[in-house]
Amino acid sequence: MYKVIGFPRTRTIRVIWLLEELGEPYELDLAPPRSGAVTAVSPDGKLPVLIDGETAIPDSVAICTYLADRHGKCTFPAGTLERARQDSFTQFAVDVLDGALWTAAKNAFVHPEDIRVPAIKDVCRMEFARGLETLEARLGDGPFVMGDTFTVPDIIIGHCSGWAVTAKFDLPGEGPLYAYFKRLRDRPAYRTMKAKLAEAT
Structure with a gap:
């Protein structure tokens, strides 16, 4: 175990x-x-x-x-083109979505107060919003980022969407990304x- x-x-x-x-x-x-x-x-x-x-x-x-x-x-097997695409989504989620949320969090409550830069949170919100635009463009018609197959990057992106709610970052209230995030939350x-x-x- x-x-x-x-x-x-x-x-x-x-x-x-x-x-x-x-x-x-x-x-x-x-x-x-x-x-x-x-x-x-x-x-x-x-x-x-x-x-x-x-x-x-x-x-x-x-x-x-x-x-x-x-x-x-x-996941898709290592060494396949599908895995390369999957890993690309994983890296995007970590660099762009998680990166913006984590930088905002560090400057809200993680770092000592005397070295925080509160104004950077506005930059983080902008970067996160741009990341959502990229995600929507890359998502395509499939239910998940890799089409019909649910994979690791869906979990990372799904977690980031929940984190965004807590951090008061804007999420779409309708459209493809709204439906995508709902599909993730509806999984048993x-x-x-x-x-x-x-x-x-």
């Missing part, structure tokens, strides 16, 4: 969501960022961390990629993940 060290309202959501999609059993060890339980296995103290046997794997994207590859679900694994994290706290 996998062990996930993490906490709700963090990127732990991505890992739990994927494990539910995969149908794999796991144990959730609740620990806040930079707590002793986290720094003992990951020096930077960031969440989540996956424990597989004696190995600790930090970083949500690395964890999700590993789990999807290991179980052969929610997503609903189970939300329920389990709510119950855990």
Whole structure:
């Protein structure tokens, strides 16, 4: 059984969501960022961390990629053109959407108050909005970013859409992206993940 060290309202959501999609059993060890339980296995103290046997794997994207590859679900095989396209969406989600949200968060409550730059949040909102425009152009007609196949970048993008609501970033109220985000939230694994994290706290 996998062990996930993490906490709700963090990127732990991505890992739990994927494990539910995969149908794999796991144990959730609740620990806040930079707590002793986290720094003992990951020096930077960031969440989540996956424990597989004696190995600790930090970083949500690395964890999700590993789990999807290991179980052969929610991904295309490495070395294929489909996987290259999938990885392109993953990198886009991390660089553009997650990047804008994380920079805003660091300057809202993560960094010490005396070094925060509150005005940068306006730049982050602009970058996020542009990212949504790019996502809509790339989405095409499929239900997911890779067409009919639900993959890891859908989880990362879906998490970012929820994070955007919390951060008060604008999301579309109609149209293709609105429908796409709703499809992600309607997935049974997503609903189970939300329920389990709510119950855990």
